[in-house]
Amino acid sequence: MQQSRKIRRGINKQPKKLQMPPAQKEKYRKFLSSINVNFENEELFIQAFTHSSYVNEHRIRPHDDNERLEFLGDAVLELAISQYLFKNYENMSEGEMTKLRASIVCEPSLAKIADELSFGDYVLLGKGEEMTGGRRRPALLADVFESFVGALYLDRGMESVYSFLEAYVYPKIAGGAFSDMMDYKSQLQELIQREGQGHIQYRIVQEKGPAHAREFVSEVWLENNQLGKGTGRSKKEAEQMAAQKALQKLDN
Template sequence: MSRPIRKREKNIGVKQKLKFQELQNRLGIHFTDENILYQAFTHSSYVNEHRIKSSEDNERLEFLGDAVLELTVSQYLFKNFPAMSEGDLTKLRAAIVCEPSLVNFAHQLSFGDYVLLGKGEELTGGRTRPALLADVFEAFIGALYLDQGLDKVIDFLQVTIYPKISEGAFSHVMDYKSQLQEIVQRSGQGSLEYLIVQEKGPAHNREFVSKVLLNDEILGTGIGKSKKEAEQKAAKQALDKIKSEKGTL
């Protein structure tokens, strides 16, 4: 075992190690090499304060995790949105792997509670700093990839990220109407029609209900803060219906 690993272990106390054990238990992921897990949560300020080699912080793992995350998200989008154009796939992937999204993922997993920080960084609120949390999430992905491989990363994302994509968390960049139109045109089934069937709520908090029809048959219903959002959600429901009935988008 190399000197940097031994020194890093020495500077991680029993209490910190127990916290990392709790994290692994909570995630249902147990690292073969726990040192790489520690490194994923080690900020440069901690390394500097404890005079550990700079290569022992999480920046290299962040670099790797960024690439792994982009690959795995790209693969998921490619398989699950076959009607989506290259440009729309790129926009959707960018929304999923951007800093605000990664921060949300890190928050949901309470990753900030486990970051190893120097005292100065701790006192200035580093534990909740968005850029730091986004970096930690990417570093964790990199560490998981090195320790257990790509399939385990995908298993992790199937719990943390993929369901949010499926649920429409990134619908603001997804053009479900175009996808639905493409499917209908390709199959020659007829023409689509969107109807706003209800408007409710006060003027400052309006909600719209939209239905999408194919040859007078209702395919989907959506509710949104704008007519456009309601129509997009109606189109998504229609796509989900088509997928469940035919086993394909």
């Protein structure tokens, strides 16, 4: 009898499925409509906006957060951007396309687009993440953008992803919005060489996060002086972000 009660208590402690009142679901429906996204499964999009801190705090099933959708969305986004560049920039070399794609599919760019679309207003966060400004944190916004793309792909297919990007991302590429972000490292190297100040060196000082969402922290040094520190989802991106911070510091 005592063992039976323990089993029942264990069952009651099992994580629950994410549930949302109809009024709150309607909020997401209106939001998707406002950005001209047709959908069939609203639950996928709600999951795309569900941060792990919310899942942990509400004891919801671990995989109901947006991390798996982020993993998928990252791959879908890279493919969609690669295809756009391949079709529209016939004179661009493989190396140039790689650099431009990296400047688009990086944390600062994706976070900026997500912020412009007010994605942060719809993220489900735990209280701790909310209090520390998570709703406007660039890394979180970039992750949500990728999760959203993953949800859109699963719900409506690749053509809907292309349509969404045609409305909100491709025009920015055509307008040159990312051209100044292509290679901060080269800009910094040219500046240092021009001024004859010495040699610069990049150091990866930290790796964090799960394997599918790894984050790297890089520092850039000029001789014995640290010029900048940056974070990215690859070592190269982290170095680019560190170089960007260094350029901002030197400009000031």
